[in-house]
Amino acid sequence: xxxxxxxxxxxxxxxxxxxxxxxxxxxxxxxxxxxxxxxxxxxxxxxxxxxxxxxxxxxxxxxxxxxxxxxxxxxxxxxxxxxxxxxxxxxxxxxxxxxxxxxxxxxxxxxxxxxxxxxxxxxxxxxxxxxxxxxxxxxxxxxxxxxxxxxxxxxxxxxxxxxxxxxxxxxxxxxxxxxxxxxxxxxxxxxxxxxxxxxxxxxxxxxxxxxxxxxxxxxxxxxxxxxxxxxxxxxxxxxxxxxxxxxxxxxxxxxxxxxxxxxxxxxxxxxxxxxxxxxxxxxxxxxxxxxxxxxxxxxxxxxxxxxxxxxxxxxxxxxxxxxxxxxxxxxxxxxxxxxxxxxxxxxxxxxxxxxxxxxxxxxxxxxxxx
Amino acid sequence: xxxxxxxxxxxxxxxxxxxxxxxxxxxxxxxxxxxxxxxxxxxxxxxxxxxxxxxxxxxxxxxxxxxxxxxxxxxxxxxxxxxxxxxxxxxxxxxxxxxxxxxxxxxxxxxxxxxxxxxxxxxxxxxxxxxxxxxxxxxxxxxxxxxxxxxxxxxxxxxxxxxxxxxxxxxxxxxxxxxxxxxxxxxxxxxxxxxxxxxxxxxxxxxxxxxxxxxxxxxxxxxxxxxxxxxxxxxxxxxxxxxxxxxxxxxxxxxxxxxxxxxxx
Amino acid sequence: xxxxxxxxxxxxxxxxxxxxxxxxxxxxxxxxxxxxxxxxxxxxxxxxxxxxxxxxxxxxxxxxxxxxxxxxxxxxxxxxxxxxxxxxxxxxxxxxxxxxxxxxxxxxxxxxxxxxxxxxxxxxxxxxxxxxxxxxxxxxxxxxxxxxxxxxxxxxxxxxxxxxxxxxxxxxxxx
Numbered sequence: 001x002x003x004x005x006x007x008x009x010x011x012x013x014x015x016x017x018x019x020x021x022x023x024x025x026x027x028x029x030x031x032x033x034x035x036x037x038x039x040x041x042x043x044x045x046x047x048x049x050x051x052x053x054x055x056x057x058x059x060x061x062x063x064x065x066x067x068x069x070x071x072x073x074x075x076x077x078x079x080x081x082x083x084x085x086x087x088x089x090x091x092x093x094x095x096x097x098x099x100x101x102x103x104x105x106x107x108x109x110x111x112x113x114x115x116x117x118x119x120x121x122x123x124x125x126x127x128x129x130x131x132x133x134x135x136x137x138x139x140x141x142x143x144x145x146x147x148x149x150x151x152x153x154x155x156x157x158x159x160x161x162x163x164x165x166x167x168x169x170x171x172x173x174x175x176x177x178x179x180x181x182x183x184x185x186x187x188x189x190x191x192x193x194x195x196x197x198x199x200x201x202x203x204x205x206x207x208x209x210x211x212x213x214x215x216x217x218x219x220x221x222x223x224x225x226x227x228x229x230x231x232x233x234x235x236x237x238x239x240x241x242x243x244x245x246x247x248x249x250x251x252x253x254x255x256x257x258x259x260x261x262x263x264x265x266x267x268x269x270x271x272x273x274x275x276x277x278x279x280x281x282x283x284x285x286x287x288x289x290x291x292x293x294x295x296x297x298x299x300x301x302x303x304x305x306x307x308x309x310x311x312x313x314x315x316x317x318x319x320x321x322x323x324x325x326x327x328x329x330x331x332x333x334x335x336x337x338x339x340x341x342x343x344x345x346x347x348x349x350x351x352x353x354x355x356x357x358x359x360x361x362x363x364x365x366x367x368x369x370x
Numbered sequence: 371x372x373x374x375x376x377x378x379x380x381x382x383x384x385x386x387x388x389x390x391x392x393x394x395x396x397x398x399x400x401x402x403x404x405x406x407x408x409x410x411x412x413x414x415x416x417x418x419x420x421x422x423x424x425x426x427x428x429x430x431x432x433x434x435x436x437x438x439x440x441x442x443x444x445x446x447x448x449x450x451x452x453x454x455x456x457x458x459x460x461x462x463x464x465x466x467x468x469x470x471x472x473x474x475x476x477x478x479x480x481x482x483x484x485x486x487x488x489x490x491x492x493x494x495x496x497x498x499x500x501x502x503x504x505x506x507x508x509x510x511x512x513x514x515x516x517x518x519x520x521x522x523x524x525x526x527x528x529x530x531x532x533x534x535x536x537x538x539x540x541x542x543x544x545x546x547x548x549x550x551x552x553x554x555x556x557x558x559x560x561x562x563x564x565x566x567x568x569x570x571x572x573x574x575x576x577x578x579x580x581x582x583x584x585x586x587x588x589x590x591x592x593x594x595x596x597x598x599x600x601x602x603x604x605x606x607x608x609x610x611x612x613x614x615x616x617x618x619x620x621x622x623x624x625x626x627x628x629x630x631x632x633x634x635x
Numbered sequence: 636x637x638x639x640x641x642x643x644x645x646x647x648x649x650x651x652x653x654x655x656x657x658x659x660x661x662x663x664x665x666x667x668x669x670x671x672x673x674x675x676x677x678x679x680x681x682x683x684x685x686x687x688x689x690x691x692x693x694x695x696x697x698x699x700x701x702x703x704x705x706x707x708x709x710x711x712x713x714x715x716x717x718x719x720x721x722x723x724x725x726x727x728x729x730x731x732x733x734x735x736x737x738x739x740x741x742x743x744x745x746x747x748x749x750x751x752x753x754x755x756x757x758x759x760x761x762x763x764x765x766x767x768x769x770x771x772x773x774x775x776x777x778x779x780x781x782x783x784x785x786x787x788x789x790x791x792x793x794x795x796x797x798x799x800x801x802x803x804x805x806x807x808x809x810x
Contacts, residue, residue, distance in 0.1 A: 055443035174669040
């Protein structure tokens with residue numbers, strides 16, 4: 001059904017359709033509308049879930065873990081400081097192999113308090129074992145959230161999935177939304193290690209140096225296997241509902257001389273920049289990375305790569321730039337832009353392309369080439 | 371509160387409505403240092419700062435100014451720790467009975483039956499009694515106050531700051547958009563909270579309870595609870611059973627405080 | 636692409652107006668996005684809302700720099716906000732006001748939306764709610780159709796007064 005919705009509302013609608021049994025929530029700008037909308041659904045009887053208003057984000061993830069380990073579908077949402085506050089528990093969720101789905105509305109980290117879009121919050125979770133995907137439109141936020149449950153719960157994955165939306169830019173942007181009837185697209189959850197008094201086991205007990213590393217390898221193996229599951233899920237989504245996705249969204253890349261890589265809404269703004277550049281005779285293309293974990297193989301085939309990081313890892317660089325340098329063994333022009341909601345327009349992006357210096361890092365607004 | 375504290379004061383502000391009232395960088399509306407801290411850390415931050423200042427021989431007032439969310443929920447661990455360790459500071463909890471900065475979601479401080487954006491049908495749980503939780507830490511001084519009685523608040527802040535050790539003031543701060551009443555009525559609503567007994571003004575000094583005079587009058591002739599609830603949209607449609615529970619709890623609380631004041635319990 | 640910038644204060648319905656306009660445009664078969672910008676969330680603070688309408692999907696997320704239409708719901712914000720900033724030379728300004736404001740060089744209109752809101756009793760916490768009236772004005776300006784405007788309002792609200800306000804504005808707006 002075609003309507004309009006904000007990114008936050010779209011996530012809430014998808015969650016309602018996925019029918020989690022337990023939703024643990026704590027408010028934080030700019031995700032709060034997600035949990036408010038879910039509260040509305042629960043209150044009206046449209047979603048028969050247990051809605052737990054916890055006392056902090058650490059407790060939100062702890063509650064999700066407690067619920068998920070019994071074998072039921074769970075969901076929570078957070079941003080920025082909330083995500084950071086639950087960091088011990090996000091590690092735990094992945095380590096406990098629980099298919100929790102969480103919406104993270106990307107927001108910068110204080111001090112100073114900043115409620116606007118930045119990806120560093122999610123980047124700081126990159127080592128935890130969570131799968132991470134970045135949406136760029138309201139439609140994609142909805143579709144991806146539906147798919148997230150299925151991917152997380154696939155028995156070859158059994159890892160939590162984080163769906164990222166740019167704070168305010170996507171969370172509060174009203175766009176067209178075409179909702180579907182999911183039917184049996186998300187199969188019932190069968191958690192193989194669910195707590196069961198009939199078959200008692202210990203969960204997460206003291207694990208010594210001879211055994212522990214095997215569990216860590218298990219997580220990594222599942223993350224690698226998840227590539228296959230992601231592909232298959234997105235393929236079936238396309239077959240059923242007519243919308244295709246992928247690890248990246250490539251726009252005019254085939255004959256491009258230079259490719260702009262970015263995530264989230266910047267990836268759409270970049271497409272507008274690409275069109276503008278093309279009219280000037282510059283053969284640019286945009287590669288919007290959707291899945292950040294697992295990080296997919298990317299093919300640049302010898303073209304110039306401009307990477308826009310809406311994040312930064314102090315002491316080592318923009319996270320996307322680092323990843324591409326390491327995996328593709330190429331030099332890139334690393335642009336650091338959009339931190340704390342800094343505005344980045346298609347003109348700015350076109351400028352990054354025109355003035356690129358492969359091998360350098362450029363902090364937009366600060367100006368010096370490193 | 372700041373008037374009572376004077377200029378040799380540092381304000382510690384965990385995430386809350388206050389976080390935005392100061393204004394945006396590079397300006398500030400407040401003429402004492404304001405240190406913004408993580409949501410959960412009010413008590414802990416104050417512990418660190420107070421210890422540091424006292425170690426340097428400074429008498430600077432350390433005041434945490436936190437909302438109900440940052441005190442009753444996410445901040446309770448740090449609050450408890452700071453009090454248990456006898457930290458020399460004043461903790462002021464300004465209570466608008468919900469997470470206000472994020473748009474009025476329910477908190478542990480939301481009263482039974484109140485509508486918030488996460489309790490659209492009314493909160494099914496009672497308001498957490500932070501005052502008795504703090505009292506259980508045996509602080510030298512704690513008090514309740516209400517924004518509608520500024521002189522009472524002023525006096526209590528002054529007293530708290532004159533005492534060394536952890537002190538606590540819990541201020542009811544009515545919120546027009548959150549409680550859903552016309553902006554001009556905040557003082558009226560605040561007074562009704564006290565006159566109905568829903569909010570009791572008192573002090574606890576080294577364990578001895580003194581009920582403040584506005585509440586003493588309320589005890590003699592309480593205003594019916596309905597008069598407090600009716601003007602607030604957040605209580606619209608509240609059912610009779612819930613109102614009865616609220617009323618019973620008001621009575622029980624008042625009785626208990628009266629007995630504590632007499633030294634009976 | 637047609638770009639609209641709405642200046643209002645928190646609580647007046649500027650953000651909601653943008654969303655209704657976007658939905659109406661979609662019902663007209665177009666593509667649209669609507670997007671607010673606020674600093675700290677407080678009643679009475681100045682708020683800016685943006686709407687983009689196009690025949691193809693809107694991929695721009697950065698702020699509207701050269702609007703085609705500027706709508707001022709609270710003329711008081713003009714003391715601190717340059718509402719005309721970037722307005723295209725052939726652009727239009729509409730103010731919520733009982734009397735004309737002169738914006739030299741630009742096409743301008745004024746309409747008493749507050750009066751309409753009060754007439755239809757669209758008031759919350761003492762302040763008039765102007766969102767659906769704004770939508771009526773946009774329909775009169777031909778940016779969306781009145782039929783889609785009504786449809787959009789009916790989809791988002793159940794109160795008849797909301798549609799009445801839009802109809803009132805549509806009728807009273809003189810172009």
